[in-house]
Structure formats: structure tokens, C-alpha cells
Amino acid sequence: xxPAAPTGAIRQLVTLVxxxxxxxxxxxxxxxxxxxxxxxxxxxxxxxxxxxxxxVREIVDRDLPAGQLLIRCNNRRATRCAACAEVYRQDxxxxxxxxxxxxxxxxxxxxxHPRVFATFTAPSFGPVHNxxxxxxxxxxxxxxxxxxxxxxxxxxxxYDYRAAVLWNAHAGGLWARFTTxxxxxxxxxxxxxxxxxxxxxxxxxxxxxxxxRRGAVHFHAVIRLDGPDGAEDAPPAWATTELLSDAIRSAxxxxxxxxxxxxxxxxxxxFGEQLDIRPIRSADFAGSSELSSRAVAAYxxxxxxxxxxxxxxxDRPIRNPITDLIGSGVTDHxxxxxxxxxxxxxxxxxxxxxxxxxxxxxxxxGHFSTKSRxxxxxxxxxxxERADHNEALARQRAAEAGHPLxxxxxxLVLSHWVFAGTGLTAAEHLITHGSSAPTGQADDDTEGAxxxxxxxxx
Numbered sequence: 203x204x205p206a207a208p209t210g211a212i213r214q215l216v217t218l219v220x221x222x223x224x225x226x227x228x229x230x231x232x233x234x235x236x237x238x239x240x241x242x243x244x245x246x247x248x249x250x251x252x253x254x255x256x257x258v259r260e261i262v263d264r265d266l267p268a269g270q271l272l273i274r275c276n277n278r279r280a281t282r283c284a285a286c287a288e289v290y291r292q293d294x295x296x297x298x299x300x301x302x303x304x305x306x307x308x309x310x311x312x313x314x315h316p317r318v319f320a321t322f323t324a325p326s327f328g329p330v331h332n333x334x335x336x337x338x339x340x341x342x343x344x345x346x347x348x349x350x351x352x353x354x355x356x357x358x359x360x361y362d363y364r365a366a367v368l369w370n371a372h373a374g375g376l377w378a379r380f381t382t383x384x385x386x387x388x389x390x391x392x393x394x395x396x397x398x399x400x401x402x403x404x405x406x407x408x409x410x411x412x413x414x415r416r417g418a419v420h421f422h423a424v425i426r427l428d429g430p431d432g433a434e435d436a437p438p439a440w441a442t443t444e445l446l447s448d449a450i451r452s453a454x455x456x457x458x459x460x461x462x463x464x465x466x467x468x469x470x471x472x473f474g475e476q477l478d479i480r481p482i483r484s485a486d487f488a489g490s491s492e493l494s495s496r497a498v499a500a501y502x503x504x505x506x507x508x509x510x511x512x513x514x515x516x517d518r519p520i521r522n523p524i525t526d527l528i529g530s531g532v533t534d535h536x537x538x539x540x541x542x543x544x545x546x547x548x549x550x551x552x553x554x555x556x557x558x559x560x561x562x563x564x565x566x567x568g569h570f571s572t573k574s575r576x577x578x579x580x581x582x583x584x585x586x587e588r589a590d591h592n593e594a595l596a597r598q599r600a601a602e603a604g605h606p607l608x609x610x611x612x613x614l615v616l617s618h619w620v621f622a623g624t625g626l627t628a629a630e631h632l633i634t635h636g637s638s639a640p641t642g643q644a645d646d647d648t649e650g651a652x653x654x655x656x657x658x659x660x
Contacts, residue, residue: 227267231626231633234274236285238626238634243271245619252614258607268630270622278570280507281517287507293584294571295503298408298424301433301578302482302495308578312433316443317426317482319498320450322380324369324418325474328361330354353415353513354535363542365469366418367565368461371555372471373411373419374568376459380473381405381574383453384425391445392438402438404428408573412505413513417539417564420474422502424482424577425450432576447479462551506571509563515540516562523561539564 234240249259263270280287296306302317304310331339331351338344345352355361389399409423427446429435454473461469480493511517514533520526523544527537540561547558560567573580593610600607626634 228633230267230272231630234272236634237274238283238285239275239277239624240272240626241275241624242622243273243619244622245271245617247615247617250614250616251608252612258613271619275624278507279509279517281509281511291503291507293581294506295499296584297573297578297581298499298502299495301406301408301426302424302499306579306584308433311436313495315426315428315437316441316446317424318443318447318450319480319482319493320423320425321420321478322423322454323420323474323476324414325472327366327418329356330416331356350533353417354533358535358538363538364464364546367539367542367546367557368469369471370419370563370565371557371567372459372461373566376457376471376473377409377421379459380453380457381407383457384449387449387452388445391449392440400430402430403441404430404432404576406433406574406577408502408577410502410505410571411566411568412508413510415513417513417515417536419566422505424498424502426577428576433578443481447481450479451477502571509570510566513564515564518562519559520561536564
């Protein structure tokens with residue numbers, strides 16, 4: 203049975219009904235598309251028709267049904283905002299698909315370029331509980347798939363937490379070093395110099411970072427070979443999928459990023475021995491047992507909305523581990539990695555790694571999804587396309603209502619908005635979900651007083 207709505211939310215809605223503002227209030231909330239942590243802004247906007255000086259539109263915060271301008275948070279994390287994360291997932295899917303099969307301004311000929319799906323893992327920092335295909339874990343048990351001990355060390359006191367944290371901190375730099383080595387290996391196999399390689403070949407990629415259960419980052423990447431002009435240009439005949447796969451193996455083995463020296467030990471970041479490389483040949487799911495473009499795009503897009511919380515840690519920055527970790531549900535393994543970040547973050551020689559800032563990410567501070575410039579369309583271009591579509595719909599509706607809007611090229615926009623908080627009030631949550639406020643959200647009888655402040659950091 204659906205739980206009863208909180209009294210404060212009901213009273214806010216009753217007041218709005220009495221004032222006749224409920225429908226416009228609901229429209230403002232529904233325009234958020236289900237965003238659960240919108241950014242609340244206070245200020246005003248003035249649209250002026252430049253040739254005549256006529257005020258076309260005026261928006262003032264106090265005149266809005268919610269008393270503030272509400273903007274989608276656009277957070278990519280599914281744990282922070284499921285609605286905005288879903289938009290990000292779909293955009294990532296289209297971005298990756300365009301680089302594999304064409305579309306969004308990329309020609310279909312790109313599907314004929316050599317391309318592979320590769321997974322790069324971290325090295326071992328000590329034995330952990332796992333589910334080997336051949337039988338029992340080294341602890342002697344057969345773990346179920348949802349066993350919470352999976353990924354945790356067999357002996358936490360001997361697990362190399364310092365190396366695990368520093369691996370995450372240098373993983374982004376190691377990927378950059380790998381891409382350089384990959385070009386070197388391709389040039390070597392083609393029998394040409396590195397400068398000559400740029401004249402006939404371009405390496406393009408799209409990748410996503412994923413946390414293993416042990417808390418170490420690993421990368422899933424689509425790597426493609428193009429001609430010198432990118433996706434629209436065919437690579438030379440010698441650039442085959444087999445040659446690409448062989449070059450990736452060598453580059454992954456050679457790539458290394460130097461790390462700090464602590465207590466006489468050099469912590470250098472290298473990839474682990476587990477490296478999976480699979481050719482991408484078919485375009486769709488049906489009719490082939492080979493890895494398909496759509497399957498790869500769906501896989502990468504899924505992990506683009508996940509974070510370190512899948513490894514048992516928090517999805518928000520940590521201000522003080524002594525207080526933030528109490529009752530947080532963080533696993534013992536993740537807690538030790540967080541505390542290791544905190545301790546190492548106090549060392550002056552590691553200041554540039556900002557380990558305390560990224561302790562909730564277990565030391566990793568890179569972007570979760572990245573791509574090379576020539577791979578395909580950008581997320582910004584996809585968002586602009588969506589904004590242009592919405593603007594065209596708004597103009598169509600205004601014209602149908604008898605209030606056509608002027609050409610945007612002739613409108614001068616004067617605006618001033620300041621941050622006023624984040625989140626939904628209890629009444630807004632009720633309008634959005636048709637249910638009671640989420641756990642932890644207070645019930646206040648004062649109209650308009652329920653603004654929930656959350657940390658919007660990705």
C-alpha cells in the first residue's frame with residue numbers, strides 16, 4: 203500500500219489550490235523531466251526585441267509558481283538523480299553508436315573501419331574473494347554472485363591499500379600514456395616513422411571507467427583506426443583489426459606512469475595482466491554471435507552513469523571521515539581505502555593528487571567517460587540538438603496560441619540569476635512522484651519552507 207503523504211506537503215498543495223496556482227506549479231515541476239535534485243535559482247530575465255526595444259518576455263523568480271527558477275541538475279550518477287542519469291546514458295549510447303555505425307553527422311562508412319572493444323584492468327594488490335570459473339574461491343567456499351565478500355581481501359592486513367589507492371589516482375595518466383604507446387606500436391608494425399603515421403592514420407577511441415568490486419578502476423574502450431581526417435576517412439589497407447589488436451597488447455604491456463616514492467618504494471602505475479580484446483564486426487544484435495556495435499554502446503552507456511558507490515563507498519565527497527563514515531553503509535574494504543586516501547592526502551609530496559578531495563572515489567579523479575576528438579559527435583552537440591528541438595516546439599506552440607515569438611537573432615537577453623539551493627520540497631516531490639517524501643526529507647508545516655540542500659558535486 204502506498205504510504206500517506208506528509209502533512210506539510212498536503213498543506214502546501216491545498217494552499218496552491220486555493221490560490222489557483224496548482225496547474226502552473228505542476229507544469230513547472232513536470233518540465234524538470236523527473237529530476238529529483240533540481241538547482242534552484244533566484245533572479246530575473248528580460249528578453250528585449252533589439253530593433254524596437256520592446257520587452258518580449260520578463261521572468262521574475264517571485265512570479266514563478268515555485269517562487270524560484272528550477273533547472274535540471276544534469277547529474278550523470280544514477281544514485282544521485284535517476285532521471286538525469288538516464289538522459290546522460292542515452293546521450294552516451296548515441297555518441298558511441300555514432301562512432302561505430304554512423305549517424306549524428308558521421309557517415310555509415312565508419313562501420314567498415316577496424317575497431318575493437320578492449321578491457322584494461324588494474325594489477326593485483328593482494329588476493330581477494332572471487333568466483334573462479336573452474337571452482338571454489340581460494341578461501342575454500344563457492345561464493346554466490348551477490349555475496350558481499352566478493353572483491354574483499356582474503357587478508358585485509360596484508361592487502362596493499364596504498365598501491366590500490368595510488369593506482370586509481372594515476373589511472374587516467376596511465377591511459378594517456380597507453381594511447382601514446384599505441385601510436386608508437388602501430389608505426390613500428392607499419393614500418394614507418396611516428397611523424398609519417400600522422401599523415402596516414404588516426405587512432406580514435408571512446409572509453410568508460412568502471413569500478414571492480416575490489417575498488418580498483420578498470421577501463422572499457424572502443425578503439426578505432428581511421429584515415430588522417432578522422433571518421434569520414436578510410437584507414438590504409440595495412441591497418442587491420444588484427445594489427446590493431448596486436449598493437450594494443452604491446453602498448454598495454456609497455457605503458458607505465460611513474461608515481462611517488464614512499465618509504466623507499468617507487469609506486470609506478472601499470473595495467474594488470476588481464477587484457478580482453480574483442481573485434482567489433484556486426485552492427486546490430488540480431489543475426490550474429492559476434493560482438494555488435496549496439497551491444498558495445500549499451501554496455502559503455504550503462505557504466506557511464508555509475509560511480510564508485512558500486513564498490514561499497516559513498517556517492518558524495520567526504521568532509522571528515524570520522525563523522526561522514528559513521529552509519530553510512532560503507533563496506534570495511536572501502537572504508538580502509540578511504541582512510542588510506544585521507545592519510546596519503548596529508549603528505550606534501552602527494553598534494554597534486556588531491557586524494558582527500560577524491561577519497562569517496564577511492565583516489566580516482568578522472569572523467570568516467572571520455573573520447574578522442576575525432577571519434578564521433580560530442581555530448582555538447584547532442585544537448586544543443588535537444589535544446590534546439592525544444593525551442594522549435596515552444597515557438598510552434600506560441601504561434602498556435604496566437605503569440606508568435608520574434609526571431610531569436612533579434613532578441614537581447616538580460617538576466618541575473620544566483621544559486622539558492624538544490625532539491626525538491628515535499629510538495630514538489632509529491633507532484634513529481636505522487637507519493638510521500640523520500641526518507642530523510644523533513645515535514646514542515648510552513649508553506650515554501652521545505653528546500654532540501656544536497657551536494658551537487660559529480
